[in-house]
Amino acid sequence: MAIDQYLRKRFFPHIWCAGCGHGIVLNNMLRAVDQLQINQNEMVMVSGIGCSSRISGYVDFHSLHTLHGRALAFATGVKMSQPNLTVICPMGDGDALAIGGNHFIHACRRNMDLTAIVMNNRIYGMTGGQFSPLSGTGITATTSPQKTIDREFDIISLSLASGATFVARTTAYHYKEITNYIKEALQHPGFSVVEILSQCPTHFGRRNKQGDATEMLQRYRQNTTSIGSEAKQKNPELIERGIFRQETAPEYCAEYAELINRAQQS
Amino acid sequence: MEKPKVKEHHIKRSWCKGCGICVSLCPKGVLELNEEHKAVPANASQCVGCRTCERMCPDLAIAIELEQEHETTD
Numbered sequence: 001m002a003i004d005q006y007l008r009k010r011f012f013p014h015i016w017c018a019g020c021g022h023g024i025v026l027n028n029m030l031r032a033v034d035q036l037q038i039n040q041n042e043m044v045m046v047s048g049i050g051c052s053s054r055i056s057g058y059v060d061f062h063s064l065h066t067l068h069g070r071a072l073a074f075a076t077g078v079k080m081s082q083p084n085l086t087v088i089c090p091m092g093d094g095d096a097l098a099i100g101g102n103h104f105i106h107a108c109r110r111n112m113d114l115t116a117i118v119m120n121n122r123i124y125g126m127t128g129g130q131f132s133p134l135s136g137t138g139i140t141a142t143t144s145p146q147k148t149i150d151r152e153f154d155i156i157s158l159s160l161a162s163g164a165t166f167v168a169r170t171t172a173y174h175y176k177e178i179t180n181y182i183k184e185a186l187q188h189p190g191f192s193v194v195e196i197l198s199q200c201p202t203h204f205g206r207r208n209k210q211g212d213a214t215e216m217l218q219r220y221r222q223n224t225t226s227i228g229s230e231a232k233q234k235n236p237e238l239i240e241r242g243i244f245r246q247e248t249a250p251e252y253c254a255e256y257a258e259l260i261n262r263a264q265q266s
Numbered sequence: 267m268e269k270p271k272v273k274e275h276h277i278k279r280s281w282c283k284g285c286g287i288c289v290s291l292c293p294k295g296v297l298e299l300n301e302e303h304k305a306v307p308a309n310a311s312q313c314v315g316c317r318t319c320e321r322m323c324p325d326l327a328i329a330i331e332l333e334q335e336h337e338t339t340d
């Protein structure tokens with residue numbers, strides 16, 4: 001298979017549950033790397049802690065499996081010291097936006113050339129199904145037996161407001177978009193955020209009576225639409241998919257190199 | 267456009283967890299779960315080579331090999 005060369009096959013079958021969306025993200029992310037023909041010795045994957053973060057163990061790139069919420073902090077260090085490497089940072093919604101929320105907004109603001117992937121299953125999968133800042137209201141979790149009253153973040157609005165220069169969203173159902181948006185993000189010379197709605201049938205699906213993995217995927221098909229579509233105008237509840245921003249701004253590592261240059265000349 | 271001819275469905279039995287995603291999403295009803303809950307190409311001749319199963323498998327267990335690919339790699 002085209003993507004076999006990017007896998008550490010000795011760790012398969014992987015630990016994710018049957019039907020977990022995180023595997024679909026891995027599958028189609030590797031196709032992006034393959035289509036761009038990026039040398040795997042020049043790819044670095046940095047992850048934190050969570051089911052989603054286990055992804056870094058399965059890829060035959062340079063990989064760092066770090067601390068919960070701190071993937072972007074470690075990725076920043078890697079990129080500052082080796083700006084020629086391509087750095088990708090897959091995170092869970094809890095990892096990226098609960099414990100890691102502060103790192104996330106500041107990474108967006110700096111505009112360093114990193115690719116952040118948020119694998120958003122709206123729950124803490126690894127620790128047994130506690131609600132996250134992405135669960136939204138009316139959700140049953142182990143920590144909300146009477147359903148959540150907390151409102152959710154909108155990852156897209158948060159990324160845009162914080163200054164990310166490439167921002168996109170899709171779902172585990174829309175596999176071609178996963179590959180295409182990650183390709184765009186990897187090529188973008190600045191901070192990229194790709195949110196991918198990813199099903200957790202084991203905790204989110206089961207507790208919220210959303211059926212099995214296939215039913216959860218069908219829900220992504222029904223509940224989402226392309227940005228600015230007619231369907232969205234008719235039904236504002238639909239979640240938009242697509243590229244929300246793609247623009248260039250001064251990139252942090254380039255600015256830093258420039259600063260060193262200036263200091264050496266003065 | 268000519269319909270791509272499928273040479274083989276390579277399914278890694280030990281990687282498949284029997285989630286049924288490929289079975290439900292295949293537009294031609296090609297795949298089934300056997301008694302051990304592993305995906306098998308029960309109606310292989312119906313396959314149109316769209317690769318939905320390959321791309322949607324969370325366990326990276328499926329690879330579709332097309333005739334043309336085989337010829338060009340020869």
Ligand SMILES: Cc1ncc(C[n+]2csc(CCOP(=O)(O)OP(=O)(O)O)c2C)c(N)n1
Nearest residue numbers: 050051052068092093094095123124125126
């Ligand atoms: C500093 C620290 N706090 C808490 C934890 C416990 N912990 C491990 S994973 C996790 C959250 C997992 O949820 P998410 O990041 O959304 O990823 P998922 O497992 O759903 O893919 C938590 C709270 C930890 N490992 N380290």
Ligand code: SF4
Nearest residue numbers: 016017020051125200
């Ligand atoms: S608990 Fe949820 S997120 Fe974790 S592997 Fe299972 S399905 Fe995936």
Ligand code: SF4
Nearest residue numbers: 282283285286288323
């Ligand atoms: S999608 Fe993959 S893991 Fe699920 S049944 Fe099909 S081959 Fe098995």
Ligand code: SF4
Nearest residue numbers: 292313314316317319
């Ligand atoms: S390639 Fe398409 S038609 Fe063939 S088995 Fe897979 S999903 Fe079905």
